[in-house]
Amino acid sequence: MTPVQPVRGTQSLLGEDADRLAAVVAAFDRVRRLYGFRRVEVPTIEQTAVFARTIGETTDVVSKEMYSFEDRGGESITLRPEFTAGICRAFLSEGWQQHAPLKVATSGSAFRYERPQKGRFREFHQLDAEIIGAAEPQADVELLALADQLLKELGISGTVLKLNTLGDPETRAAWRDALYEHFRQHAGTLSEDSKARLERNPLRILDSKAHEDWPVVDSAPTIDDFLTAAAADFFGAVTAGLDAAGIAWERAPRLVRGLDYYRHTAFEFMTDQLGAQGTVIAGGRYDGLIEALGGPHTPAVGWAAGIERLAMMIDAPQPERPSVVLVPLGERAEHAALSLLAGLRRQGVAADMAYRGNMKKRLSRANAVGAAYALILGDDELDRGEAQLKDLASGEQKAVSLDLIAQALGA
RNA sequence: GCGAUCGUAGCUCAGCUGGUUAGAGCAUCGGUUUGUGGUACCGAGGGUCGGGGGUUCAAGUCCCCUCGAUCGCCCCA
Numbered sequence: 001m002t003p004v005q006p007v008r009g010t011q012s013l014l015g016e017d018a019d020r021l022a023a024v025v026a027a028f029d030r031v032r033r034l035y036g037f038r039r040v041e042v043p044t045i046e047q048t049a050v051f052a053r054t055i056g057e058t059t060d061v062v063s064k065e066m067y068s069f070e071d072r073g074g075e076s077i078t079l080r081p082e083f084t085a086g087i088c089r090a091f092l093s094e095g096w097q098q099h100a101p102l103k104v105a106t107s108g109s110a111f112r113y114e115r116p117q118k119g120r121f122r123e124f125h126q127l128d129a130e131i132i133g134a135a136e137p138q139a140d141v142e143l144l145a146l147a148d149q150l151l152k153e154l155g156i157s158g159t160v161l162k163l164n165t166l167g168d169p170e171t172r173a174a175w176r177d178a179l180y181e182h183f184r185q186h187a188g189t190l191s192e193d194s195k196a197r198l199e200r201n202p203l204r205i206l207d208s209k210a211h212e213d214w215p216v217v218d219s220a221p222t223i224d225d226f227l228t229a230a231a232a233d234f235f236g237a238v239t240a241g242l243d244a245a246g247i248a249w250e251r252a253p254r255l256v257r258g259l260d261y262y263r264h265t266a267f268e269f270m271t272d273q274l275g276a277q278g279t280v281i282a283g284g285r286y287d288g289l290i291e292a293l294g295g296p297h298t299p300a301v302g303w304a305a306g307i308e309r310l311a312m313m314i315d316a317p318q319p320e321r322p323s324v325v326l327v328p329l330g331e332r333a334e335h336a337a338l339s340l341l342a343g344l345r346r347q348g349v350a351a352d353m354a355y356r357g358n359m360k361k362r363l364s365r366a367n368a369v370g371a372a373y374a375l376i377l378g379d380d381e382l383d384r385g386e387a388q389l390k391d392l393a394s395g396e397q398k399a400v401s402l403d404l405i406a407q408a409l410g411a
Numbered sequence: 412g413c414g415a416u417c418g419u420a421g422c423u424c425a426g427c428u429g430g431u432u433a434g435a436g437c438a439u440c441g442g443u444u445u446g447u448g449g450u451a452c453c454g455a456g457g458g459u460c461g462g463g464g465g466u467u468c469a470a471g472u473c474c475c476c477u478c479g480a481u482c483g484c485c486c487c488a
Contacts, residue, residue, distance in 0.1 A: 008479075060486045064412075082488085110488080115412080118481070119488085126488060193485065209484075259487090268488095279488060306488030329446060363448035378446065392448065 009114070009122025011308075019319065020311035021125060025107050027153050028127045028305075035146045037105040037129055042086040044109065048076040054085040054292050056260030058200050065112040079111040083128035084261075084286065084302050085293075091132050092295040100133025100298070103142075107307065119277035119309045127310075130302035132290075137234055140265045140285060140301050141241035147269060147281045147303055148247045156313045159269045159280060162252035163242075165235040166266050167227050169288070175226040176202060186216040206254040222253050231264065238265055261286040265301065274309055281305040322352040324373040325366035329359055333377040336402075340377075343409040367392055375400075 006012060013021065032039075048068050055062050067079040080086050083106060096102055107127045116122060129146055131139040144161065151159055166172050180202045187195060191210035198205065206217055227235070242249050249267075257266045266284035274280070283303025290298035324344065328337035337353055344351040352369060354362035359376075366374040376388040381399070390397040 005478085065486080112487075114486070116480080117483090120486095124488070128488095196485095204486090276483065277488080282488060304488055309488060327447085359446045360444075360448075363446095365448085367448040374448075376447075380446090388447090390447075395447095395449085397447080 007122070009116040011121060011123070016316055016319065017311075019317045020314060021307055023314060023317040024154065024307050024310045025127070028105070028107060028150055031146060031150045031153055032105040032129065034149075035103070035142065037103040037146070040087065040090070040104040040106050042080075042083065042090050042106060044080055045077050046080060046086050046089060048078040050085050050089045050293065051078055051081060054088070054261050054289050055081070059259060061112065061259065065114055067111045067113060080109075081112045082110055082259075082304060083108075083126060084130060084289065084304070087128070087130055087302075088132065088290050088293055088295075088300070091298075092290065092293055097133070097295075097298075101139065102132045103130075104132070105129045117275075117277065119274045119306065119312060121308065125307035127305040127307060128302065130300060132300040132302075133298055134301070135287070135299035137237035137241060137265075140238045141245060141247075143283070143301050143303060144242060144249075144267065145245050145247055147305070150305070151269065151281070154310060154314050156271075156280075156310065158273060159271045161247065161249040161267060161269050162255050163239070163249045163265070163267045164252050164255035165223060165227070165231065165238075165264055166256065166262055166284070167223060167231040168234075168263060171223070171226050171228050171231045172263065175221065175223050178221045178226065179203065179205070182220050183216065189213075189216055203256040206256055217254070224253065234264055257282070257284055261289040261292065263287045267303070271313065273313060277306075277309060279306075280309050280313070319370065320350065321370035321372070322350045323371065324349065324351050324375050325369065325371040326351065326353040326375050326377060327359065327362045327366060328353070328355070328377040329362075330379045330382075332379055332382055336382060337377050340375075340402075340405065343406070347409050363390075 011017075029039075048066070051066060052062050057063065061081050066081055069077055071077045087104060087106070090096060091102065105128065108125065109123050110126050111123050113122060114120060127150075129143060131143055148161065167175065180198070183190065183194070183198055183202055183205055187198060189212060190198070190205070191208065191212050193210060194205045194208050194213050197208075205213060206220065208214075208217060224232075239249070252268075255266055255268060262284045264285040264287070267282065268279045269281040270278045271280050272278060281303055282305075283301070285299070285301045287297070287299040289300065290296070326337040326341055328334045334355070341351055341353050352366075352371065354365040354374075356362070356365070363374055363376075371392060374390045374392055376390060376397075378388075381387050382402075384399075385402050386399045387402055387405075388397050389400045
């Protein structure tokens, strides 16, 4: 029989690689509490319409990357390609509206049928933070501050916050029309990719990587020419708030977002350390999303971060090591060790037991798992009510009283 | 979905222009040391050379297909 293979684009991780992901989630959980974001859990699967209606039918995510299937009841189900839509669905269907403005955070798997690359997987993991039901620019600032602090606590440097506004719906529509007109007139000089983008999503031409597009992009109308007074004020309040909070940012007038639901603030924390997958945290304001799900008009902001991408940028976390490994020799000693081991662990001492092979094997085991001490229990020692405590770093060894250990554990 | 590079032991890799039983280091296991690890020495196990087909007297090495990884495009966290 040929061995079974993993599904393409999935990961099975052991040791440091797994610890890295856990370290990112742990840091996020710490910071999110400081900012008063409550933990939520949302389903991995949703009705396909939840994503199709919000993310945008024409986006790549919906049109060719979703894991969708019909369940046994004939319903179209989709594995979440992101968190925002599902959280908004829960906001509506679970009565979370009563908590608005609601600050929530979550993390877990997301699924996209893409070509795997470094920092890009078919099952990947995201951190997600959302503020639902807040129209104020302070919400945008708070969310950006959360992301900024998370990166700092992870010890990640060298990221840049790229910030833009996509304006309100009037702004965005007017700008989009002007861009469409501009690019249509220069369609002859555009790259093949951009010609295709012209009808589907003209905004995307702005961040084209094709050199032949650049002159046309440079002469394209900018969002600032179309910003309504209200939209300009809003963006001004966000940038002023960032400055007040001491968060470094850069204006990126051509930054657009692929997903249809974004309005006003759009941002990405970028790095040049991950090749083509340079976006490490990204998000923005999505005031129209909840209406697209059939709910009332509800302003909201949020972001998602790629856990794998962050995990690749942090220093390796310290592996857990037991403080002590018990090394029993003989049947009575095994029994005593089992009792001692349970006591140590109940007291919160990271302890392990080497139960295979001769003393050499057992000590070698204690050393291999990185223990600070080995506690050697033999019948001789047991008869004297003692054990040998060996400091594995220095090699020093001395007798300790089992009664004293028992007393310490009892206290 | 498109283009490029790559795929040899658990891991990192060596195998020159195709030529006898495919190697090393690390890891694992055993021994020197049947109650003393981490250092040292000796030894062992472990490979359908990603898979399939083809060319050839002969293929890890050349050709085709396929699967996977990496890099770029697309897209995105």
